[in-house]
Amino acid sequence: MSDLDRDTLLALYESMMTIRMFEERVTREFRKGDMPGFVHTYIGAEAVAVAVCAHLNDSDYISSTHRGHGHCLAKGCDPGDMLAELYGRETGLCKGRGGSMHIADFERGMLGANAIVGGGIALAAGGALAAQVRGSDAVAVTFFGDGASNQGVLHEVMNLSSIWQLPVIFVCENNGWAESTPVEYSTSVANISDRAAGYGIPGVSVDASDVLAVYDVAGAAVDRARSGEGPTLIEARIGRMVGHYLGDPEGYRSKDSKLEEQSRDPIPPFEQRLLADGVLSDSSIASIAAGIEVVLDAGVEHAKTSPMPDAADVEAHVYAPVQ
Amino acid sequence: MSDLDRDTLLALYESMMTIRMFEERVTREFRKGDMPGFVHTYIGAEAVAVAVCAHLNDSDYISSTHRGHGHCLAKGCDPGDMLAELYGRETGLCKGRGGSMHIADFERGMLGANAIVGGGIALAAGGALAAQVRGSDAVAVTFFGDGASNQGVLHEVMNLSSIWQLPVIFVCENNGWAESTPVEYSTSVANISDRAAGYGIPGVSVDASDVLAVYDVAGAAVDRARSGEGPTLIEARIGRMVGHYLGDPEGYRSKDSKLEEQSRDPIPPFEQRLLADGVLSDSSIASIAAGIEVVLDAGVEHAKTSPMPDAADVEAHVYAPVQ
Amino acid sequence: MTDRTLSGAQAIGEALFQAMEQDANVIVLGEDVSGGAGLGEPHEGEMGGSFGVTRSLFSAFGPTRVRDTPISEAAVAGLATGAAAAGIRPVADMMWSSFTPLAFDQIFNQAAKMRYMFGGQATVPVVYRMAMGAGLGAAGQHSDTLYSLYTHIPGLKVVVPSSPYDAKGLLLSSIEDDNPVLFFEHMGLYGQKGHVPEEPYTVAIGEASVLREGSDVTIVAISMMTVKAIDAAELLSADGVESEVIDPRSLSPLDVETLRRSVEKTGRLVIVDESPPRCSIASDIAAIVGEEAFGALQAPIRRVTAPHTPVPLSPPLEQAYIPSIERVLAAVRSTLA
Amino acid sequence: MTDRTLSGAQAIGEALFQAMEQDANVIVLGEDVSGGAGLGEPHEGEMGGSFGVTRSLFSAFGPTRVRDTPISEAAVAGLATGAAAAGIRPVADMMWSSFTPLAFDQIFNQAAKMRYMFGGQATVPVVYRMAMGAGLGAAGQHSDTLYSLYTHIPGLKVVVPSSPYDAKGLLLSSIEDDNPVLFFEHMGLYGQKGHVPEEPYTVAIGEASVLREGSDVTIVAISMMTVKAIDAAELLSADGVESEVIDPRSLSPLDVETLRRSVEKTGRLVIVDESPPRCSIASDIAAIVGEEAFGALQAPIRRVTAPHTPVPLSPPLEQAYIPSIERVLAAVRSTLA
Numbered sequence A, B: 001m002s003d004l005d006r007d008t009l010l011a012l013y014e015s016m017m018t019i020r021m022f023e024e025r026v027t028r029e030f031r032k033g034d035m036p037g038f039v040h041t042y043i044g045a046e047a048v049a050v051a052v053c054a055h056l057n058d059s060d061y062i063s064s065t066h067r068g069h070g071h072c073l074a075k076g077c078d079p080g081d082m083l084a085e086l087y088g089r090e091t092g093l094c095k096g097r098g099g100s101m102h103i104a105d106f107e108r109g110m111l112g113a114n115a116i117v118g119g120g121i122a123l124a125a126g127g128a129l130a131a132q133v134r135g136s137d138a139v140a141v142t143f144f145g146d147g148a149s150n151q152g153v154l155h156e157v158m159n160l161s162s163i164w165q166l167p168v169i170f171v172c173e174n175n176g177w178a179e180s181t182p183v184e185y186s187t188s189v190a191n192i193s194d195r196a197a198g199y200g201i202p203g204v205s206v207d208a209s210d211v212l213a214v215y216d217v218a219g220a221a222v223d224r225a226r227s228g229e230g231p232t233l234i235e236a237r238i239g240r241m242v243g244h245y246l247g248d249p250e251g252y253r254s255k256d257s258k259l260e261e262q263s264r265d266p267i268p269p270f271e272q273r274l275l276a277d278g279v280l281s282d283s284s285i286a287s288i289a290a291g292i293e294v295v296l297d298a299g300v301e302h303a304k305t306s307p308m309p310d311a312a313d314v315e316a317h318v319y320a321p322v323q
Numbered sequence C, D: 001m002t003d004r005t006l007s008g009a010q011a012i013g014e015a016l017f018q019a020m021e022q023d024a025n026v027i028v029l030g031e032d033v034s035g036g037a038g039l040g041e042p043h044e045g046e047m048g049g050s051f052g053v054t055r056s057l058f059s060a061f062g063p064t065r066v067r068d069t070p071i072s073e074a075a076v077a078g079l080a081t082g083a084a085a086a087g088i089r090p091v092a093d094m095m096w097s098s099f100t101p102l103a104f105d106q107i108f109n110q111a112a113k114m115r116y117m118f119g120g121q122a123t124v125p126v127v128y129r130m131a132m133g134a135g136l137g138a139a140g141q142h143s144d145t146l147y148s149l150y151t152h153i154p155g156l157k158v159v160v161p162s163s164p165y166d167a168k169g170l171l172l173s174s175i176e177d178d179n180p181v182l183f184f185e186h187m188g189l190y191g192q193k194g195h196v197p198e199e200p201y202t203v204a205i206g207e208a209s210v211l212r213e214g215s216d217v218t219i220v221a222i223s224m225m226t227v228k229a230i231d232a233a234e235l236l237s238a239d240g241v242e243s244e245v246i247d248p249r250s251l252s253p254l255d256v257e258t259l260r261r262s263v264e265k266t267g268r269l270v271i272v273d274e275s276p277p278r279c280s281i282a283s284d285i286a287a288i289v290g291e292e293a294f295g296a297l298q299a300p301i302r303r304v305t306a307p308h309t310p311v312p313l314s315p316p317l318e319q320a321y322i323p324s325i326e327r328v329l330a331a332v333r334s335t336l337a
């Protein structure tokens, strides 16, 4: 078990709560009908993004998925700018061009959500390649799902990253499902982490209802990468507490199995533990939540009052100007 | 060691010799300059195609590579029609449209050489899928190189074939090189067969300078597939006795290393063994060779005297007619 | 009977169902085509693909012929291609056309070329179905049309239905066709209602449909742009301008004859296409008709297309991306000026 | 100095060498770009890619900046894209353009769209180099041109040099460019000899080159089709027909202005393009010029293209596939008839 100081523990907690409350707010706002596009929330997976990104700084890169809000927030993106993006506003992180599935923040090394399943894997490894070429100690993390683990590009990139000893960490968020398809059906191996052996890199599975377990595993992988020892594959096991996307009727799974998955929520056990250890108190929990609520209120207000992009600008931002 | 009858042993030998002599003849003819295109010979790999295809019949499928002559011959393609194809003649297996890198013979389940490295892997698995859908006991074999083993499609197809228990055998011909790139550099695992574990299928490496060893391993894999037990990955280790393509200056490897690889020729030890066992004699060896030479002479004659396609037919064969 | 009405999604689902009934060689495979089908049991609440199109198939035809797949577009397209070459008739659900780039080698280098390279011995009766188009706010990596790319590729057929009736008939033709067919289902088609006979029927691939006759200008519209074209034509009619609206229905092969004849009559051509303009079907039709009906043309051929950009999320931008009725009207008027 | 002559392959190699000298952020990666480089030691007899273009790089710049890769086109293109987004300038050697379909998702869905989807924050200075074209008997799966496909895609630049001079200058521009550039090197260019200054210089992307002036007909020729166009022009000149021959040099962006002005002068346009005709750059130029110079056109625009087929192996078929001088002459004459 990690021997973390109070501040780190609190930061992990607050970061997880920020994601959870952000996603719950997005869920409510989305239902009102004025948020465009498709939204996939990160509810239930918070421990992964938070525990991994706790080891990263702004020079480090991450690439994300269609389910990217948690990665953004954990990497330090501004919730208000994110909300403005979700609402398609000119003030959004991507000026409203991308939305939930294509949100990015290059200043924070956040190389983008990706609506192509598996689409971010090579990009993050590219970030790691750039770091290696420059001789910096930056690392890169690519988050992807169990579904994405069957995309060919993962195989290619794990192989290439291994032979070049790139500072990249492969984080597979195994929530048991790819849309309606269960991982037991789609994937020919018991532990996705077992595939690491085929690439000569360490592979480890971790129960991601335990944020501290993920923290340790991720810390070791980031250290390895930073010190030039190459990639690691981490399989983080989570329950998919919600539907695949906002609005998913979920006809393909039973109420019982969903309840079972919801019981793997990473937040309550961590909260209990921090309460027991005196790191949190009922009142500090309330005040953290209140603080986040203030940020989210302001964020939603910012988003909804921001201007839409001008239709006349539809052709802007396709090409970088020639110097 | 296989306990094979005389006829089978002789058939294996004759088939290997046919490939070797075919390729030597092609090499000579190519140097004369009137054979178009790029040619990659199968010299040194004979044991693989021969030992694997010995377990197959015309209802079984194979897919091949840019180095496909050996697979064709082992699957029963006519040498004369192959030569006509290499010369781009209307009488060729593909009416001169494909040439060496795109030679096929659907009547023999030979789904094509493939000039895309890794391009045949999914096609053969598709053949296996068709067999499974039809409820037939046909199997499919896909041959590919060590270089192809790093293509993403292999990962996808091994996974899919495993979960569907398709009757497909993955035969990786590891000759140590992909063009000028050594497998030790390109590939992040000691044995390519070790990757099978990531897909829940058996993986085995075999020294393919020993045709009987390959015969046994392939037989077991074909039996598994035919009886519905699913795929196998076989890594057949061979030496690359020749250049990557006809004309390769091979500046990237030393004479010594080439000599070492040439010492892994599968034919001499097998010939010695058959001589020792009385299956072959000096005179039967000579008469087999003479018989093959007759076929090749006739084939080259057939090829060179066959008409070229008519330029006016350049647009034929793009689409199947609508019934 | 004659007023039996189905949505585009239902019409496509019915075509698949009937094709599978008629021919045991027809199989359906793709991500979530049933949904949880891999678990073996037919079940309530099947997903049936992203738009419910394939919902009825698993229960009726079972796991051998209706196969959920992992997320492995190259393998899905590649196995479908190989299985077709080996004699069955797979219908691969590629979900959205924007995902086909992951399978592009299988479609471009394998399926499309196989018959030609092998001198005619290969027959590759595979259909790749896919949703496409902007309008749902799915943004950059889901909303591409891509039919222009596939039209460039010899060996493929490209089908773009714009009504439930055509969707059913063209899909049945596509499944019967012995060539690889890219079957593009626009977002807007799924919800559209229209008359669809219950019995199986085919609509020939390669025959354009004249949706409206007119003598002043020809408007060729691709896929659901037909709706804008028809609306524009009605508005123009009020001004006394009679438009002939043509839906090519398939882009490869293209019914050049019908287009040429119309333009010879009207002397004017506007093409409405939701793809970006460069090397697009709009350019292609303009080039072909510009050559074949040169003498008849009384005005430059106008193309109303998406801009040369990816598809944006934000609603005002997405609306600016999709060709509008106003732009169609302006283009038609410019040919009359 | 002024008569320093290099082959196309040498000119491209020199551009890469100089770009790497000038900017430590430039790296080269791809299958066999050195050959055996992975073994660590610089060595004699480097392969230097399929055509020896990159032969000098590994010894000069070492294994960090010159990287052989496994055969993993998607990873090669994808890592190059990601590395570019992360601030370096990778030049990815894709070998032959026919192999880029394996990397199509990385190029189409990632590299091309990144800047737009992310509201302008991404800068993706990656170059994908590739050989292309028929003529070597490499047949169906090696000989595609494919520049038309990439021209369709917003966010990409597409460069098609036709002389050693342009190849060097355009490659240096491409590497300096902050956008993803597809750099197409025709087989025929590698062996072609021409004047190439030793010092680094750039040729601007987006500026066509008028290879020959003339007032009777405009011939636009893509990549090495320029050679056929020039030869045809000389033959026509003997008959008193003066052709203006234009090489667009880049297809995206396209120098429409130069094309339009020429056709306004000549009133006639023939386009020579080695790709299949449908949704091709030939169609695209015909559509654009047909619209912009409509009033000036005295004859239908003729496209001389490959047929709508894959590339055949057999020499007479391959020759029939590639546009011939005879076909160019016939097309020009038809515009004058």
Ligand SMILES: Cc1ncc(C[n+]2csc(CCOP(=O)(O)OP(=O)(O)O)c2C)c(N)n1
Pocket: A040, A066, A067, A115, A116, A117, A118, A144, A145, A146, A147, A148, A149, A173, A175, A177, A178, A179, A244, C031, C071, C073, C095, C099, C102
């Ligand atoms: C290339 C591609 N194929 C299919 C889809 C459609 N799709 C979106 S999310 C998804 C499931 C992804 O599953 P997983 O990777 O496990 O991530 P999760 O949603 O479970 O977090 C699918 C199939 C897509 N967006 N991109």
Ligand SMILES: Cc1ncc(C[n+]2csc(CCOP(=O)(O)OP(=O)(O)O)c2C)c(N)n1
Pocket: B066, B067, B115, B116, B117, B118, B144, B145, B146, B147, B148, B149, B173, B175, B177, B178, B179, B244, D031, D071, D073, D095, D099, D102
């Ligand atoms: C997709 C693709 N990438 C690259 C090439 C160029 N190429 C042809 S053969 C070859 C090496 C293949 O190595 P391997 O798979 O080991 O087969 P071998 O030649 O050793 O039999 C390469 C890179 C190609 N034909 N197709």
Ligand SMILES: [Mg+2]
Pocket: A145, A146, A147, A173, A174, A175, A176, A177, A178, A179
């Ligand atoms: Mg999942």
Ligand SMILES: [Mg+2]
Pocket: B145, B146, B147, B173, B174, B175, B176, B177, B178, B179
């Ligand atoms: Mg090899």
